[in-house]
Amino acid sequence: MSAQPPTAQGDPAARAAALREQLARYNHEYYVLDAPSVPDAVFDQVLRALQDLEAAHPELITPDSPTQRVGAAPAAGFASVPHAVPMLSLSNAFSDDEVLGFDRRVREALGPLLADDEPVAYTAELKYDGLAVSLRYERGVLALAATRGDGASGENVTANLRTVRAVPLRLRGSAVPELLEVRGEVLMYKADFERLNLGQRQAGEREFVNPRNAAAGALRQLDPAVTARRPLRFLAYGLGELRGAPEPATHAELLDWLRELGLPVGAERELLHGPQALLGFYRRMQARRAELPYDIDGVVYKVNRREWHERIGYVARAPRFALAHKFPAEEAVTELLDIEIQVGRTGSLTPVARLRPVFVGGTTVSNATLHNEDEIRRKDLLIGDAVVVRRAGDVIPEVARALVEQRPPADSPSFAARWRRFVMPTQCPVCGSAAVREEGEAAWRCVAGLSCPAQRKQALLHFAQRRAMDIEGLGEKLVDQLVEAGLVQSPADLYRLDAAQLAGLDRMGEKSAGNLLAAIEASRRPTLARLLFALGIRHVGEEVARQLAGAYPDLPALMAAPWPEIQARKAEIQKENARRRPRGEPLLPVPLEGIGPEIIDSLQRFLAEPHNREAIAQLLAAGVEPQPGGQFAQDGAAIPAAAAGPLAGLSFVITGTLPTLAREAAAERIRAAGGTVSGSVSRKTRFLVAGEAAGSKLARAVELGVPVLDEAALLAMIESPQAPGASESSP
Ligand code: 9MJ
Numbered sequence: 001m002s003a004q005p006p007t008a009q010g011d012p013a014a015r016a017a018a019l020r021e022q023l024a025r026y027n028h029e030y031y032v033l034d035a036p037s038v039p040d041a042v043f044d045q046v047l048r049a050l051q052d053l054e055a056a057h058p059e060l061i062t063p064d065s066p067t068q069r070v071g072a073a074p075a076a077g078f079a080s081v082p083h084a085v086p087m088l089s090l091s092n093a094f095s096d097d098e099v100l101g102f103d104r105r106v107r108e109a110l111g112p113l114l115a116d117d118e119p120v121a122y123t124a125e126l127k128y129d130g131l132a133v134s135l136r137y138e139r140g141v142l143a144l145a146a147t148r149g150d151g152a153s154g155e156n157v158t159a160n161l162r163t164v165r166a167v168p169l170r171l172r173g174s175a176v177p178e179l180l181e182v183r184g185e186v187l188m189y190k191a192d193f194e195r196l197n198l199g200q201r202q203a204g205e206r207e208f209v210n211p212r213n214a215a216a217g218a219l220r221q222l223d224p225a226v227t228a229r230r231p232l233r234f235l236a237y238g239l240g241e242l243r244g245a246p247e248p249a250t251h252a253e254l255l256d257w258l259r260e261l262g263l264p265v266g267a268e269r270e271l272l273h274g275p276q277a278l279l280g281f282y283r284r285m286q287a288r289r290a291e292l293p294y295d296i297d298g299v300v301y302k303v304n305r306r307e308w309h310e311r312i313g314y315v316a317r318a319p320r321f322a323l324a325h326k327f328p329a330e331e332a333v334t335e336l337l338d339i340e341i342q343v344g345r346t347g348s349l350t351p352v353a354r355l356r357p358v359f360v361g362g363t364t365v366s367n368a369t370l371h372n373e374d375e376i377r378r379k380d381l382l383i384g385d386a387v388v389v390r391r392a393g394d395v396i397p398e399v400a401r402a403l404v405e406q407r408p409p410a411d412s413p414s415f416a417a418r419w420r421r422f423v424m425p426t427q428c429p430v431c432g433s434a435a436v437r438e439e440g441e442a443a444w445r446c447v448a449g450l451s452c453p454a455q456r457k458q459a460l461l462h463f464a465q466r467r468a469m470d471i472e473g474l475g476e477k478l479v480d481q482l483v484e485a486g487l488v489q490s491p492a493d494l495y496r497l498d499a500a501q502l503a504g505l506d507r508m509g510e511k512s513a514g515n516l517l518a519a520i521e522a523s524r525r526p527t528l529a530r531l532l533f534a535l536g537i538r539h540v541g542e543e544v545a546r547q548l549a550g551a552y553p554d555l556p557a558l559m560a561a562p563w564p565e566i567q568a569r570k571a572e573i574q575k576e577n578a579r580r581r582p583r584g585e586p587l588l589p590v591p592l593e594g595i596g597p598e599i600i601d602s603l604q605r606f607l608a609e610p611h612n613r614e615a616i617a618q619l620l621a622a623g624v625e626p627q628p629g630g631q632f633a634q635d636g637a638a639i640p641a642a643a644a645g646p647l648a649g650l651s652f653v654i655t656g657t658l659p660t661l662a663r664e665a666a667a668e669r670i671r672a673a674g675g676t677v678s679g680s681v682s683r684k685t686r687f688l689v690a691g692e693a694a695g696s697k698l699a700r701a702v703e704l705g706v707p708v709l710d711e712a713a714l715l716a717m718i719e720s721p722q723a724p725g726a727s728e729s730s731p
Contacts, residue, residue: 012053016060019050023066024168024262031166031233032264064141064169069162070228077222078147078155084181084241087134087148088317090127090300090324096279099301102323103275106303109312109320119274120303123251124281125237126268127298127324129212130187131219133157134240135167140176142169147219151317160219161186163228172262181240182263188215189293192231209401211295233294236263250304268292271304282325289327290392298326330392331400332365334358336385339370339422341429343454345462346538348443349435351376351422353387353399361391368397372442373424380404384419430454450490450611457483459536463491467542468534469523473516481505491534492618494520528554528626535616539602547594548603553628555616563604565651565676565684567597572679588664645674646718650686652677653701656694658711666714673718681706689714 026043030036047066054061061068093099106120114120134154136144145161147154161167164186171180188196188211196214197207208214218230236258239247248254252271259265268285272278278301285299303312303321312321338354351370358365368389370376379401381387386406391397408415428435428446430453435444446452450459457479464474471494482488487501497520502513526534529549533542540548552558570591577587592600606612652670654663654677661669666689667677681688681700688701688708701708709717 012057013060016050016053016057016065019046019053020062020065022046023050024170024172027066027165027168028172028262032259032262034267066169069165069169070225071159071162073223074156074159078157078220080149080153081144081146081156082153083134083146083149083151084136086317087132087151087154087183087240088314088319089148089151090322091315091318091320092298093323093325094328099278099282099323099325100275102301103278105320106312110308113308113311119277121250121305122272122278122301123255123304124270124272124278125255125300125302126266126285126292126296127300127326128185128187128235128237128266129295129297130185130215130235131212133161133184133186133219133234135161135182135184135234136240137171137176137180137182139178140171142167157219159224160221160227161234163224164232164234166232166234166264168262170262173260175245176261177242178244180242180245180261182236182258183238183240184234184236184263186215186219186232186234187211187294188218188231189233190295191293192233196231234264235266237266237300247306250306251302252304254306272301278325286327296327297329298324300324328360328362330361331388331390332358332360333386333403334365334389336381336383336387336399336402338383339376339381341425343428343430343446343452343458345455345458345536347428347446347449347452347455349425349428349446350443351424353381355387355389355399358389360389360397363391365389365391365397368399370399373422373444374442376422382407382419382421428452428454449609450615453483456489460488460491460494462536463534464494464523465534468530469526470530471516471523472519473512474519478505478516490615490618492615492622492624495524495619495622495624524623525625525627528552528628531555531619531624531626532558535606535612537603537606539599544595544599547592549628551592555620555626559607559613559616562676563600565678566591567600569676569678576679645672646720647673647675650675651684652687652689652714653679653681653685653697653706654689654691655697656691658689658691661711666711669718670714687714 023043023046026036026038026046050065051067054065054067091102093102103120107114110120132148134144134146134148135142136146142158142162144156145158145167146156149155162169190211193208193211193214199205200207208217214230215232218227218232221227221230237255239254239258248257252269255265255269268288270281272281282299285296289296301323303309309319309321312319314320335356336353337356339351340354342350342352344350351373353368353370355366355368370381379399381399381402385402385404387402388400389397390400407419410419424444426435426444427433428448431446431448431451433446433448433452435446437444446455448455450456457476460474460479460483461476463469464471464479466472469491474494479488482497482505485505487497488494497517499510499513499517502508502516503510527549529542529546532540532548533545548558552561573588573590577590580587647670652667652675654666654670657663658666670677670689678685681697681704683704685701685704685706688697688706689711690698690701690708691711698708700706
């Protein structure tokens with residue numbers, strides 16, 4: 001990619017024109033076509049070439065040169081400018097009914113223009129959450145940019161809009177109208193907003209609250225050089241004054257034409273017929289809201305035929321031929337009434353915000369998790385604060401921030417009456433046991449384990465949930481009662497419940513008791529994976545549980561697994577693979593591949609706890625029969641010492657080249673026979689299997705007195721039913 005078209009080499013004027021044309025094309029590809037052809041660095045390089053050329057030939061500078069985007073600040077703030085055609089706002093709808101009403105009124109206004117069974121054609125587009133502006137192009141050159149203001153006149157923000165690269169300084173094509181006023185929205189893309197805030201954070205500056213606020217702030221900068229550093233965009237959606245060109249007949253054609261003239265137009269627009277199609281568009285866009293590159297606060301419907309617009313008319317300052325169908329607001333302000341502590345299944349103490357109920361994101365929110373004490377400090381939340389609650393799409397509601405500016409001074413009587421700082425308790429609020437915050441952890445934990453009723457309840461709910469043991473009907477209220485009545489201490493107790501015990505509980509009729517007992521009964525034969533997940537071992541989610549169930553035949557095998565050895569062997573294999581990878585040699589299969597040291601550590605701790613082992617034993621004793629959850633893992637690392645087979649409990653190391661078996665094949669045979677294979681010789685190694693060219697491992701085995709086998713001896717051991725050790729030999 002050359003910055004110097006060869007034809008323009010000699011003549012500076014022609015070269016400047018060619019560079020400008022090139023830069024305009026890059027901008028157009030980037031902002032209008034959404035298909036950049038060159039990296040940003042090339043744009044910058046071409047821009048610099050033009051700057052150099054203009055510095056050497058100042059007489060060549062034109063007002064629409066891309067070097068002239070950042071100009072001088074307006075002398076006395078923003079001047080007021082009248083709009084030649086008023087900038088309208090839109091009527092809002094929040095419900096399906098209101099959309100049906102809109103369509104009905106449109107039909108009534110059109111009267112005989114529409115056949116009885118003919119649906120109205122609408123363009124549906126997105127409602128960008130930015131700031132409306134009007135751009136005035138005179139003979140194709142950007143002459144004026146104004147905010148909406150009160151609709152009749154706005155502020156002159158030309159100097160700032162000129163810095164927005166998505167706004168062409170000159171329209172494209174040969175059929176440019178004498179005068180064009182285009183209406184659209186200035187906004188900031190979400191990714192650009194995140195980058196901007198990252199920069200603010202790194203510079204120790206105040207972060208922006210959301211893309212819309214950041215865009216509004218940028219637009220109202222008195223110094224256009226500041227605006228130029230904020231990544232603003234523009235999307236066109238309407239027409240103001242037009243001279244010297246015929247008006248497009250439909251809104252869809254208008255948008256196409258604006259795009260041809262080089263203006264960015266949103267991609268998500270559809271031509272739809274009748275109100276049901278509009279509602280479908282609304283729901284589709286609502287579902288896609290989070291994945292769009294910019295924030296939208298709804299969709300907009302416009303009668304497609306522009307010649308009908310005047311006939312349909314206006315109410316106040318809003319057209320009756322268009323409607324904004326808004327999404328439920330994602331943010332609302334309410335009061336942080338209190339912060340309470342919830343005790344989780346693993347004892348974690350989670351602060352939860354109790355909020356004055358507020359309607360946000362389509363539901364009423366009265367609680368929101370605050371995650372941990374650091375989060376409360378980071379957000380500088382005080383009980384009593386006015387807070388912004390956010391619920392975007394289906395995500396759980398969160399307290400986005402406090403309106404700190406609404407707090408009275410800390411020494412005032414009104415502050416003392418309502419505000420207070422939250423202090424994390426050092427005791428479990430449910431059982432009173434000590435709470436500790438471990439090194440490197442964000443959460444405080446109650447140390448009482450399952451003797452804490454809160455943890456017991458959470459553990460039972462986890463055990464019973466659909467993705468675990470799937471005991472239908474065993475919900476929060478019932479678990480509370482069962483635990484409080486002392487009927488259920490651990491999961492195994494569920495399997496000993498009877499109708500007489502249940503009859504004593506609140507709101508427990510004969511029928512519900514029967515249903516519950518049947519649901520418990522039906523859960524007696526879970527897959528091993530489900531049972532493992534149901535046990536609620538920290539870091540053992542569904543996927544890890546599935547992997548474990550694939551590697552072990554049953555629970556006793558898992559409980560007897562030699563975890564330190566497995567971990568050591570994994571580390572060795574990973575080291576060996578790290579050596580092989582750069583050489584392109586085949587990699588060894590890694591045992592329990594997705595199960596990292598943190599998980600193994602957690603499993604080991606869980607299984608080392610006598611009360612956990614007891615809980616498992618009781619489940620099995622109570623008649624829970626886990627079904628094998630999958631195949632044995634190929635690598636067999638997880639086959640425990642207690643597994644059956646002639647080599648059960650024996651550990652092997654293989655070294656050198658064996659006469660017939662590849663090393664990994666020999667390892668598989670050993671594991672299939674119940675033995676384990678490790679990568680290095682230690683005192684715990686029971687046998688070394690050595691082949692041709694065995695080196696340091698053989699020396700080490702001899703040194704430690706570890707018996708050495710050849711391949712034939714190994715195979716004999718595997719095939720022989722007799723006790724191992726009988727066929728020892730030296731190579
Ligand atoms: C927004 N905000 O995205 C209009 N708008 O049309 C769209 N606003 C509008 N159209 C007439 N897509 C007045 C305002």
